[in-house]
């Protein structure tokens with residue numbers, strides 16, 4: 001079962017999308033995995049940046065380029081925030097099974113862009129806490145939908 005936290009909510013700037021990420025961060029617990037989908041430029045990384053900042057990440061959050069993910073020290077109950085981007089992968093099935101191990105764990109909150117390539121593997125190693133969808137809505141507007149999984 002899923003509950004909608006934000007349904008088709010519109011943001012008018014990157015800052016507003018970051019703020020929604022920060023709002024979601026408050027509802028997350030260590031071990032949670034958040035799947036984030038949407039087209040290129042829809043604001044996935046921007047959303048993660050806002051969430052990561054709220055979780056105590058103090059270094060710049062940028063898209064992982066040479067690896068599938070990045071792991072940042074966080075603050076408080078969450079030891080780490082991980083940011084995974086599966087854009088360049090057709091499927092995690094063809095990859096080393098341990099590839100996700102660095103990015104998902106009991107002391108970590110994990111955000112995954114382009115999650116379709118690894119949906120099955122991700123749900124095996126972690127708890128999918130919610131799904132975020134971002135869509136272009138003209139110029140600087142983005143529609144943001146957050147669906148929270150109910151345990």
Ligand SMILES: Nc1ncnc2c1ncn2[C@@H]1O[C@H](COP(=O)(O)OP(=O)(O)O)[C@@H](O)[C@H]1O
Nearest residue numbers: 011012013014017040041042043044045046140
């Ligand atoms: N409302 C908005 N929400 C998020 N990003 C926005 C918004 N309006 C403009 N932008 C811009 O769109 C781009 C989104 O990039 P990014 O977050 O990297 O997208 P993605 O990771 O989905 O490819 C950034 O340059 C950001 O400043």
Ligand SMILES: [Mg+2]
Nearest residue numbers: 044045063113
């Ligand atoms: Mg991105």
